[in-house]
Amino acid sequence: MNAPASPPSPYSAAAPNAKVESHTLSVLVDNEPGVLARVVGLFSGRGYNIESLTVAEVAHAEHLSRITILTSGAPETIDQIHHQLERLVPVHQVTDLTMSMRSLERELAMVKVKGRGEHRTFALQLAEAFRARIVDATTESFIFELTGKPHKIDEFIDLMRPIGLVEVSRTGVAAISRGPDPI
Structure with missing residues (x-):
């Protein structure tokens, strides 16, 4: 009896010759309970990998924190992650620092x-x-x-x-x- 096939990963969904790239995303969010869980849930729910994650408050008066995420995938996957992060309610801004080349x-x-x-x-x-x-x-x-x-x-x-x-x-x-x- 064969084991059930595991769901495909977004990394394997890319074309066989697609280049896997590493990107650093800076995510400006409200500093409130549950925000990190929502961001991490987005990644785990879609099978994306987080290689590194840091979080700290960056503007006390405005109650804002910055989440810095190092992730990897095909360019299409990185774009998808970027757009899905932008749609989360407590997210104010998502910047791909790798693409800016000035970080x-x-x-x-x-x-x-x-x-x-x-x-x-x-x-x-x-x-x-x-x-x-x-x-x-x-x-x-x-x-x-x-x-x-x-x-x-x-x-x-x-x-x-x-x-x-x-x-x-x-x-x-x-x-x-x-x-x-x-x-």
Whole structure:
């Protein structure tokens, strides 16, 4: 007996040669209970993936928060996500920062590495090369704090694996448009 087929994902619905792109969306919303649940529900209900998610209040007097979402899919899928987010009631504005080409993205990570002897020395040298700060140290481990573009943090983590990577904590992408105008 064959297992029932799972529903198609929007990623597989694209043409076989469609390029999957990663996009950073900035969503300005009312700061009220349930808004994040509605946004996340939109993604889960349609089978979209959220690679990174950050939320913070950005205008206290106006009760506005910014949700920054890193997601991926075919260009048609990204457009669909954008339009569906715009239709949600507490959403004031959706901006695809990837398309504007005038944005900055950063992420914070804390990386715990254990090691002795040469491994310890090598971990310190790599941390210096990546401008990571030591925020905690014992005789057997370090915790490094690293801020940068997500792919740079990925590179640092990959280099720490063979040395003695213990665990990683990441904030998710924070992004903002460049220049004097708001998004």
